[in-house]
Amino acid sequence: MKDDFPQRLLRVSAASLLVLAALAGCDSRAPSTTDSTTTVSADTVTTQATEKVEWPVLNSAIKKDPAVEARVDDLLARMTLEEKIGQLVQPEIRHVTPEDIKQYHVGSVLNGGGSTPGANKYASLEDWVKLADSFYYASVDKSDGRIGIPVIWGTDAVHGLGNVIGATLFPHNIGLGATNNPELLKQIGWATAREIAATGLDWDFSPTVAVARDDRWGRTYESWSEDPQIVHAFAGKMVEGLQGTGGSDRLFTHEHVIATAKHFIGDGGTLNGVDRGETQGDEKVLRDIHGAGYFSAIESGVQVVMASFTSWEGTRMHGHKYLLTDVLKDRMGFDGLVVGDWSGHSFIPGCTALNCPQSLMAGLDIYMVPEPDWKELYKNLLAQAKTGELPMARVDDAVRRILRVKIRAGLFEKGAPSTRPLAGKKDVLGAPEHREVARQAVRESLVLLKNKNNLLPLARQQTVLVTGDGADNIGKQSGGWSVSWQGTGNTNADFPGATSIYAGINAVVEQAGGKTLLSDDGSFSEKPDVAIVVFGEDPYAEMQGDVGNMAYKPRDTSDWELLKKLRSQGIPVVSLFISGRPLWVNREINASDAFVAVWLPGTEGQGIADVIFRNAQGEINYDVKGRLSFSWPKRPEQTPLNRGDANYDPLFPYGYGLSYGDKDTLGDNLSEEGIQLAEALDVLDLFNRRPIEPWQLEIIGYQNDRVPMASSTVTASSLKIQAVDRNEQEDARRVQWNGSGPGQVALSVGDRQDFIGYVKSDSALVFDIKVNAAPTVTTYLRLGCGSYCASDIDLTEKLKGFAGQDWQTVTVPLHCYPNSGANFGVTQPPEEFWTQVLQPFSLLTSGTLDVTFAQVRVVKGAGKDVACP
Structure with a gap:
């Protein structure tokens, strides 16, 4: 076991040391003069509620440009109130037409998870570009004295361009957190941005920079780690990959899109892990744990921050003026725009989805309003601005921020989506160089938890049985936000160009002269030399993924029975466990000779075979590099479970992971008593x-x-x-x-x-x-x-x-x-x-x-x- 995971995580810049000093509780105005490896753990966040909390003053890599500001001033001076209000409203593509864009001066649109042009799951790149063009031309129409401000379209590409058939899907964040490779995140951001650009879109609602503190949360897999250090290290790099590098000629080129750090703030820290719940902890916890990703994202120049559905100290984040305005904008210096999340403003007491001036006053700049009757929100905002209920200073500030982002991103110069260099390019979607980045990410994300008698890596020239419901199931290995919002209802045909885990294994074994046997139920006519069982959680996304405890399928023993059946026949068993969080799988680990957490690897299943098999010379092909960025529970009810907790007692601690050749003393006798608790639920x-x-x-x-x-x-x-x-x-x-x-x-x-x-x-x-x-x-x-x-x-x-x-x-x-x-x-x-x-x-x-x-x-x-x- 390698136990130096936290210490070898990253080398940080001098600017980031200021931020990490704040994470450690130091005065952000007293910078360190050394550039060294810095470790910040979750055990540094205890504080008295009365302690004054200083948020860091941050310096963005994208500096204020007088020319940009002058251009914003000119536009603002010429815009009508109707045009300004239109910039604040973001409808969903299912409920907006090009004529609406023109009539209501709509500044941005979005497509939700699984939402596609024409409601066609199989919409082509041409369909995406054509719809983007129609919105664009409507927005820049200057008839009747309109200013003609380009519309911007945002999409949830949280692990690759999940809404588009044929895109490269990378491992979800939980797997990437195990890679210990921040630079890899920059490559993933670059590849994702290129594929978004191929659709003609400009804006990614990513990265998620949540620090998940209770793994019952259904979005745990969207978090890189339970520890703010990893999240801080990765967030800025992902932003650089998506947007390009601030202060260089690689910023917002045709290969880049606008990034969004989300969800501000504390979405990973809710009570019992309930999605959209109350974030736990005082302000120092909020800063030191949940602020980490925003610090590096803002330093790297992220242009958008998305507000969270959560509340803190009883106030919903979409209406939290102190955090959205006083902290994020004024103290930390964020000069981009704040966008809402899927009618999140409607959760504010006294608000509805179509009437909520409170949210704009708190610091929201764009209302995400997916309701069919979104025009009522526009009309209400317009009326409230005319009566003075919404002061023009606040309206102008919001519009100023929106225009600033659009100008910085080059939207006024890029022209129609169809005229851009990558738009409609089929060879960009799922490009080999993108898939290679994803395959590397898969290799580096695997965490070996058990390796009895050094069973792994396997020789290639064997008869290998591959079984389990995840063996040849690309949808299952990709998880949520994959073609559909929840990742359900898909077949392998919905992932052209992708490789299932079985297909990757089969390619390696057959090339070496071995033989693979694919079986749904573990049956076989020829006894194999080894069995590889691929099983785990079925796809889910936000809200629908919340669970009550950490037991894996407590009432469904089919996977456990399959493992035991194979072992009883004298067949060595390798378990490849697909999951979006650590789970209590003691029974399944006991019934396995080797157990690998493969997380949600995405479309490039070949990366798993790269690691679990030896090369043609019989040597290690790729060692297992992954180390747990989340603590693994010893009991089903053991949550929250985070490094630095009092009485910290995980089965596998944060940072755990075997390399090939490490001595494994785990055995087959983990306690299985916890299942009674899970099965006894009322x-x-x-x-x-x-x-x-x-x-x-x-x-x-x-x-x-x-x-x-x-x-x-x-x-x-x-x-x-x-x-x-x-x-x-x-x-x-x-x-x-x-x-x-x-x-x-x-x-x-x-x-x-x-x-x-x-x-x-x-x-x-x-x-x-x-x-x-x-x-x-x-x-x-x-x-x-x-x-x-x-x-x-x-x-x-x-x-x-x-x-x-x-x-x-x-x-x-x-x-x-x-x-x-x-x-x-x-x-x-x-x-x-x-x-x-x-x-x-x-x-x-x-x-x-x-x-x-x-x-x-x-x-x-x-x-x-x-x-x-």
């Missing part, structure tokens, strides 16, 4: 902002057309389902039946589940529902266990009673379900029925019906003394 979530593993959503039409919900909207013959917002983005599902015949929506699973324990615990099925239009014929709530095994409860009158009302919570005791064969003329013993549950929640009708549901769960004890529907 609530079994079936749908919580997304279907919870192993449950999947599907609809079934009258033509027996069964359609899994693989995208945000899917349609069958008699109904359709779409992801909609209730409290958060896409946290609910709306289902509409068209009356053409029987239609069913169901949460389903492939293998029958045993619910006896829930039945005996007075459990109930509990779900939230909003009836948009009442049922026209009988509607059933169904619990099914197969084609001829179902139990229905008539829900018609209850749903009619809910019509026109707000959200309602329905509680159905499990004992209320009638004999399972009622609809099919068969009977089944009650206990046998409850051991074969395939569809614990489904709605079925043949008429018209329009409902939205959320939060489907089975709750122990909730059915006691509750009347049946």
Whole structure:
């Protein structure tokens, strides 16, 4: 084991030493005179709440230019109030047209995760450029005396250009944090910027510079580390890669785009890791832990900072004047623009998505407003500016910042997107040189946690069994923000040019004269010399990735059983674990001879084979370089878990990682007792902002057309389902039946589940529902266990009673379900029925019906003394 990870992380510049001095609690105005390796750990942030906190004064690599400022002054003097307000509003491409851009003087647009031109998942580069052109030409139209300010389009390219088919997808940040290679981040930023430029876009909502402190957070994988030191080292380099180097001729060339440091501030430090929650800690914690990435990003010249959904000390960040204005802009000297996040301003008390002057007054410069009726926000802002509720000084300051960024980025000179050097260039998207950078990142991100008897690296000339549900699954290895927002609903065909983990292994083994066997379930006809099992978390993104504890699939033992089965046959087992966070996998580690955390490697699976196999001469091809940038839990409930904590007791500490040849004393006897805690949870979530593993959503039409919900909207013959917002983005599902015949929506699973324990615990099925239009014929709530095994409860009158009302919570005791064969003329013993549950929640009708549901769960004890529907 190598234990010098923190000490060898980086060499910092003299300017950065000022910032790191602030992180260590020193006066930022007393610079060190030495240029040396500097270590800052999470254990330096304890303080008394009354201590005065000095935020650092930062110097951006992009200096104020009098010529730019004069140009801004000239534009501001000639702009009408309507033109100024238009610069403050950022609609989503699904709800804005070129005519809207012109009429409302819109200054920027965005595409959300999975949003594409024409709502076409397979939109071509030409489609992206064509739409960008249409927005651009509308924005620069100078008819009727308009100034004609170029529009700017932002996109979430958080690990490569995830919304575009064929792009290079790099390892997510959690893997990059393990590489110990800040310079690699600069290369990744450069490659990402080039591929964004190929679409004609100008702006990346990246990098995420969160310091994730509770791994239950669903965005943990978007963080480089639990420790601010790594985040500080990487953030500035990523900004340089995306934008170019400030003060040089490599700034904002045709190969560069505008970068965004997000989410300001404290998004990785919320209570219990709940997305959009309350950030924990006093102001010194906020500065020393969560400020680290912003310090180096601002020094490197980042032009945009995105506000966080989170709150601190009871105030939402989109309305936090002290942090957005006093700290970020005034004290730290950030002179770029502050953009909101997906209607984040609507979370401010007294605000709605379409009316929130408080946010602009707090320091927000651009409202991200993805609602279809975004024009109402424009009208409200305009009226508030006319009455003086919004002072012109604040409006002008916001517009000044927006214009400054656009001028610095060269948007007034670049011309239409289609005229730019990289626009529409298919050879740029997924270019070999980009994929090589990604492949290097994969190699350097792998962390070897166990290597019994030095099993790894493997000889190439062997018969190798490759199995597990992640073996030949590029979507799973890429994770969230990959083609779709949550990374779900994709197949390998959606990643042209990419290499699955299996394909990488197969190329190495076959070239050397060995043999690979690909098997879904671990079966084989020829006994292999070694088995490589690829398994782990399924894709997820923000909100939908939040979990309650760190146990890996506590109720699903299929991966563990597969590992044990192979080992029982005398086959050495190598586990490649895909995950967006460290998880409690003691059972799986015990059942493995070698265990490698591969994180979310992205599209270049070949990088894994590069490391786990020897070269043609039988020597180490690439050593394992990755070291944990997150502490690995010893127990499922062990969170938060961070280096420097009191009573710090991880299974694998921050900085851990084996190299080839290191002695591994781990053994096969890690405690497995923690699983009882995870399995004893009182609530079994079936749908919580997304279907919870192993449950999947599907609809079934009258033509027996069964359609899994693989995208945000899917349609069958008699109904359709779409992801909609209730409290958060896409946290609910709306289902509409068209009356053409029987239609069913169901949460389903492939293998029958045993619910006896829930039945005996007075459990109930509990779900939230909003009836948009009442049922026209009988509607059933169904619990099914197969084609001829179902139990229905008539829900018609209850749903009619809910019509026109707000959200309602329905509680159905499990004992209320009638004999399972009622609809099919068969009977089944009650206990046998409850051991074969395939569809614990489904709605079925043949008429018209329009409902939205959320939060489907089975709750122990909730059915006691509750009347049946």
